[in-house]
Amino acid sequence: MLHLRVISPPARTGDVRRLLLDEPGATHVTLHAGVALQPPGDLVEADVTREAVDALLGRLADLGIEAAGGITLETVDTTLSDAADAAEEAVPGDPSDAIVWDELVERTGEESRLSVSFQAFLTIACLLAAIGAVTNSPVTVVGAMVLGPEFGPLAAVAVGVVLRRRDLVRRGGLALAAGFPLAMGVTALAAVVFDAAGLFPTTLDHLDQTDFVYQVGPFSLIVALLAGAAGMVALNSAKAAALVGVFISVTTVPAAGFFAVALVEGQYARAGQSALQLLVNLVGIVAAAVVVLMIYRWNTARAARRGGP
DSSP states (O other): EEEEEEEOOHHHHHHHHHHHHTTTEEEEEEEEEEEEETTTTEEEEEEEHHHHHHHHHHHHTTEEEEEEEEEEEOSSOOOOOHHHHHHHHHHHHGGOOOOOOOOHHHHHHTTOOOHHHHHHHHHHHHHHHHHHHHHHHHHHHHHHHHHHHHHHHHHHHHHHHHHHHHHHHHHHHHHHHHHHHHHHHHHHHHHHHHHHOSSSSSOSSSOOOTTTOOOOOHHHHHHHHHHHHHHHHHHHTOOTTHHHHHHHHHHHHHHHHHHHHHTTTTTTTHHHHHHHHHHHHHHHHHHHHHHHHHHHHHHHHHHHHOOOO
8 A cells, every 4th residue: 555645735625635535445544734834734644555546646636736735655565454455455456556657757757867876877887797798707797787777767768658748758868868878988988998908808709608798689679578568567566676687688788888898899890789789678678668558558547437447
């Protein structure tokens, strides 16, 4: 369940109270009159099952609560209550399958910002991927995959496309368009230094353990599509542990890192293959994520029309 906190202007508190009491998926409803100081108003709280949250947030928005007050959602890890069990049973569907669009927008929006930490993680991941690729170390490449933060902007672009939110598309696109070239540039400079110091092998022809980084084939797109679909399902169901498997399965960061090294070493054909591998993975992940979100949205609309799935 999710814990809902609403700061309501006094003129709207009665409507908010009735809305929560009439919602079968809401329970533990409490009202604290006049306790909110900034913005001023009343505090109304409730525990709400995930299946009912999205529609409930829409009705609260219709009351103008966002403009005059505030709405906060928090995940409830453990609830021991017969009333909570009854609320779960009263709303059709499974909580793990329910999607809260506002929560998804907020999460992807935060994770898609072109920040110092995002750039640092992406650059370090590209450096690790480059080192792992040229030293024929798949373990290091996998570590770089896990470290890469690129799924956040990719998810933001997909959510923006489905919801027609240009701000999310722009924010995620900027993080990718600026983040990858900068990380690849730093990796190229590092490759020059490593090459001058004699740390890199004299040839890139014997990379049998890491050649998947730049070898593009039908499965490159298939894996990217599967990873994008799995990543969005995991993001919607709040199963963050599954995202690690998504990170490991795609070769976005490794391809970017190897591109920089191949370019420095004069291996232009392999640099081109790496760039194509990167592009295929980025496009595949976004395309699959968009399809998954459209299915979720269609299912939500169908459930709303029929009163349940």
